[in-house]
Amino acid sequence: MSLISDIVTSDLYTQQLKKLERVSQILSLENDVIESLSQPERVIQVKVNLKGNDGRVKTFIGWRSQHNSALGPYKGGVRFSPNVTQTEVMALSMMMTWKNSLLGLPYGGGKGGIRVDPKSLHRDELERLSRGYVKAIYNYIGSDIDIPAPDLNTDPQIMAWFLDEYIKVSGKVDFATFTGKPVEIGGLSVREYSTGLGLATITKVATEKILDGIEGKRIIIQGFGNVGYYAAKFLTEMGGKVIGVSDSKGGIITENGIDPEKVLELKKNGEPISSYEGKKVTNEQLLTWDCDILIPAAVENVINKTNASQVKAKIIVEGANGPLTADADDILRRNNVTVIPDILANSGGVVGSYVEWANNKMGDIVEDEEAKKLIITRMEKAFNNMYQEHEKKFSEYDFRTSAMAIAIERVVRASKLRGLM
Structure with missing residues (x-):
């Protein structure tokens, strides 16, 4: 079964589909399972009209791709880039599904983006754009639904604007809805590195x-x-x-x-x-x-x-x-x-986000040094688990195949147990 010829894709998405097909054949997955894994559960496209400081109205297109929620709420960053596309966001959300699964995190995969060069905007314009994006997607996010975080050209300040706008439009004071926040509003300094x-x-x-x-x-x-x-x-x-x-x-x-x-x-x-x-x-x-x-x-x-x-x-x-x-x-x-x-x-970022999210849920009881140790321990455990599975079941293949196979198997098992497949 080929997923590629029938789907209009960006190059990154094409590469991810090739990798998914290769591993799915090794795992002997059914065609309908492969088809399900190849497509996000939801892609939200939004338009944000922004009146610039020069008086002109600027229009920006953005997306939030929610790939798979079998293991938990969607989790992944939001990037601001003049080159971001819908299919790039879809590809990255798929990669987040495998990443979260491989690390044993209670998340599915998500990713967001706005097509903008943030350097071309004044600070107040960037704030209004950030708030406009959240206003457009707030019904689809939340600490138990979809948890955005920083990515390319986004940072703790933008997460602070995201959070404040989310509270305003949703009426929910839920600081765990976003990770990568400033320390003063529930973030952890360890998240930066x-x-x-x-x-x-x-x-x-x-x-x-x-x-x-x-x-x-x-x-x-x-x-x-x-x-x-x-x-x-x-x-x-x-x-x-x-x-x-x-x-x-x-x-x-x-x-x-x-x-x-x-x-x-x-x-x-x-x-x-x-x-x-x-x-x-x-x-x-x-x-x-x-x-x-x-x-x-x-x-x-x-x-x-x-x-x-x-x-x-x-x-x-x-x-x-x-x-x-x-x-x-x-x-x-x-x-x-x-x-x-x-x-x-490169999954240390989402592990750091997981610690921040869990800390917010528990009432901010984790200190930074403890958070750092949690990240190191989780990363070491993930590598050792992957290495052992590779030696036991996938030694004829490379580590990417082994890692993806472990991640995909976990998603498929959860999906079938929940009756999603």
Whole structure:
């Protein structure tokens, strides 16, 4: 059964469908089950008209995709991007379903987005747009229905606007409806770095299984935003050696090791990463540079059939969502490159959100240090569970197949028990 030819898709969605089909065949799932998993339960499209400070009315289109709720309320971020599409949001919501299932979280998968360049808006315009989005979807969200969080170009301040508008229009004072909030209104400071912490934790436990530990291992990180910076910081503290980093403008290689704090200071001062001492490289060169561990933490599909055969890393840990295409997976597997998939590697953010959500539900009783330990423990447990299942049932396949198989099996079992399939 092919899901792809009959559906108009974005590239990311096509890649996710290919991966779903491959794993579904391994699990011998029925065609109707595969069809059900391939489509979100609901996609909400909204239009927000905004009168700008120049007096002109601007129209913005947004979406909320709710992929699957068999395991619990939908959970996933909201991104603000000029390039976001409905099918991209659908793909990301599917990935959130697998991610939450794999981590053993009581959630289904959701994702949202507004097609906007937030840098083009004044702060008050951005606030009105954020509030307009929530006003359009508030009937479909809630702490037991769908729990949005920050994503690309959204932050705690936007979550604060989301929350305040939700309370106003719904009449429900429910702080657990959103995660990634400011600390003053129920957020946890650990949430800022939870994705990077989780990514570093997974990298460390993976190297203990595959490369005899993280100490001294040469690491390259493509993308030096929040996730890339914190991953570099924690991996350096764990004993790894970050030799290369980059942003959208290019990168740097320094074999003696890079100080993440100094790179961050350059970025804060508006200077390019390439001004750091070392060899200037393009992002394309960075991805194929000799190293032990490669962490693509920027955008999707950067490793594909055109460059996968040139990758020299022994392990790839996916910090971004979908940085490898299905074709790249095949090539890397043949070349004995181990890939730790995104649905496991970058799930520290949703684990941090889970801790925040549960803390709000319980009345804010968790301290930050305890929250940090909970994230590390959950990430280590998820990797070890996946590794054991891989060795026992899926050893002839790669880790992505194993991780997706575990996640999909759990969703299918829950769906059948509930009578949804």
